[in-house]
Amino acid sequence: MTDTQPEARPAQTFAEVEDALLSRWPETKLEPSLDRIQAFTELLGEPQRSFRTVHLTGTNGKTSTSRMIETLLRALDLRTGRFTSPHLEKMSERISVDGEPLDDEAFVRAFNDVAAYTHLVDAEQEHPLSFFETIVGMAYAAFADAPVDVAVVEVGMGGAWDATNVVDADVAVVLPIAVDHEKYLGSDAATIAVEKAGIIKPGSVAVLAEQTPEVAAVLLERAAEVGATVAREGVEFGVISRTPAVGGQMVSLQGLRGAYDDVFLPLYGAHQAQNAAVALAAVESFGTGLLDEDLVRAAFAEVTSPGRLEIIRRSPTIVLDAAHNPHGAEALAAALEDSFAFSPLVGVLGVMEDKDHEGLLNALEPVLSYVVCTQNSTPRSMSAAALGRAAAEVFGEDRVSVVPDLAEAIDRAATLAEAQEAIEVSIGSGAVLVTGSVVTVGEARAMLKGRQ
Incomplete structure (x- = not known):
């Protein structure tokens, strides 16, 4: 980035935004630091401080669980933002408001709202903002602008050093941790868990899916260190029963405040029933307490998760x-x-x-x-x-x-x-x-x- 380079003109089309974002460091290139994203969000006026957050990490299940949490929160008449990655078909799927991805016009607007600040960060930092850091900034700014009551945010990779982790989440959700992205996160689950535990913040509630003993030990140590309240699958909440059904499954879930029976989940597999239990505990932890059973049934019946069975x-x-x-x-x-x-x-x-x-x-x-x-x-x-x-x-x-x-x-x-x-x-x-x-x-x- 040279001083003589002109200020970027506003993007006119979705394709121009896509091109501008993809010309940045790819998602697969990581430099473990929050310096750039912190500098970026500071210039944007700390948009991530204007809404409450549920933050999710784990090896698998993040997007499905995010979608379930969002559906439950919307059933409670809360306005939601959802940030997930990667996208299936279109980049704008990553940023949703009110349960719907930003349309092309809104996506262009979200980019143009932050574009001028990207150049300031690029000029000041040792490395330019990456694709992922830029789209995280876009999401947080779009959520503040909406404005949303709560954002459901999925990490890109890891936790502590992930660009999403400039939020201090009310609820940190840790889905099952296994080995993936070894090059970046480590070759055993306990090492990876240290990185992912970084989303658990002081005073938050940590909702933990069932983990191997060594991973659970790492997560519980982090929760104790920062004074987070812990809710564990299989102890404080979980799946009571599940039966495969046409178009999905019937589940009974033990929440933190009570049991929810005869819930139809239009997704397949025991892992999705577990994701549903985690989603329920996360929403209960958000301060909503015992949820109305009919509301829970109606919300889960509406859940979709494209590209998941x-x-x-x-x-x-x-x-x-x-x-x-x-x-x-x-x-x-x-x-x-x-x-x-x-x-x-x-x-x-x-x-x-x-x-x-x-x-x-x-x-x-x-x-x-x-x-x-x-x-x-x-x-x-x-x-x-x-x-x-x-x-x-x-x-x-x-x-x-x-x-x-x-x-x-x-x-x-x-x-x-x-x-x-x-x-x-x-x-x-x-x-x-x-x-x-x-x-x-x-x-x-x-x-x-x-x-x-």
């Missing part, structure tokens, strides 16, 4: 799931066994180069009859050929195809799913599962919706 098409059935690490793939495999009877189930897998693809393949092998290895359009995508070689080691060569083009891979899988005899399984209802990466699932979703 989402049936996007029938005949053959095509299911999308954004699992991108072994922990997520295990939850996905359990949910498939629990809620569906697809036979054969043909996987379309496209994963990122930096992910544990072997762990993912091993977790999915028992539930997939066959796998079509593909890739998404980003430079970070593992090549279909390399994924195919790894898949052959796990599935055997006769259960693997390599089709680099995603649209063709989905078509190939659909053909295989419909032609049961081609892979010698008993007659059942064949289906396709597209998984392995949020980007792969987002690209598939855009494609399949376009064909409808």
Whole structure:
């Protein structure tokens, strides 16, 4: 950034904003410091201090749980902002107000409101603002401008050093912690937990999903250190019972203030029932106390979570799931066994180069009859050929195809799913599962919706 560079002109279109944001440091490039985001939010007038916050971290389940928390808060007539990442199809999905992503005009306005300040920060700091830091600033400014009563904010990666962590949340939610982003966060869950525990602030309530003993110890130590109140899944709250049902499941949840029975959750899998229990405890912790049972039922019945065991098409059935690490793939495999009877189930897998693809393949092998290895359009995508070689080691060569083009891979899988005899399984209802990466699932979703 030179002194002679002219002040950026306001963006006119969504595409211009997207281009300006993507020209910054990518999300995958990290420099652990809150200096830039703090300088940025100071220039913006500390917008994150103008609303209360529920802050979420954890390895998997953040977006689904954020959406549940937001739906419950909106049922209580609170105006909400929601910040989630990454997006499935469109960048503006990351910033929602009143349950809806910003439209193109509002997204452009949110960018233009902060754009002039980005250059000031770039000029003062050793490194320029990243894409993620900039969009966090946009979100916080948009929430203050709305104004919202409460923001539901999902960390990008980690916790302590995550750009979202300039908020002092009323409620810190820690979903299950497993190993992911090893390069940045550490190679064991307890080390990762130290970073994620950084969102637990003095005087807050820490709502903790069920964790391994070593992770739980780290989180409880942090809570004690800062004087946070703790609510633990399996102790203070949890899932009493769950039964798979058409279109989702029926659950009974033990909240912090009481039990909520016969709640229909239109999402699949035990992990989503657990996310629902966590969401309920988070909202109760927010100071709302015991919630009206009918309000809880009505709110949960409305919950959606695109790209999370989402049936996007029938005949053959095509299911999308954004699992991108072994922990997520295990939850996905359990949910498939629990809620569906697809036979054969043909996987379309496209994963990122930096992910544990072997762990993912091993977790999915028992539930997939066959796998079509593909890739998404980003430079970070593992090549279909390399994924195919790894898949052959796990599935055997006769259960693997390599089709680099995603649209063709989905078509190939659909053909295989419909032609049961081609892979010698008993007659059942064949289906396709597209998984392995949020980007792969987002690209598939855009494609399949376009064909409808």
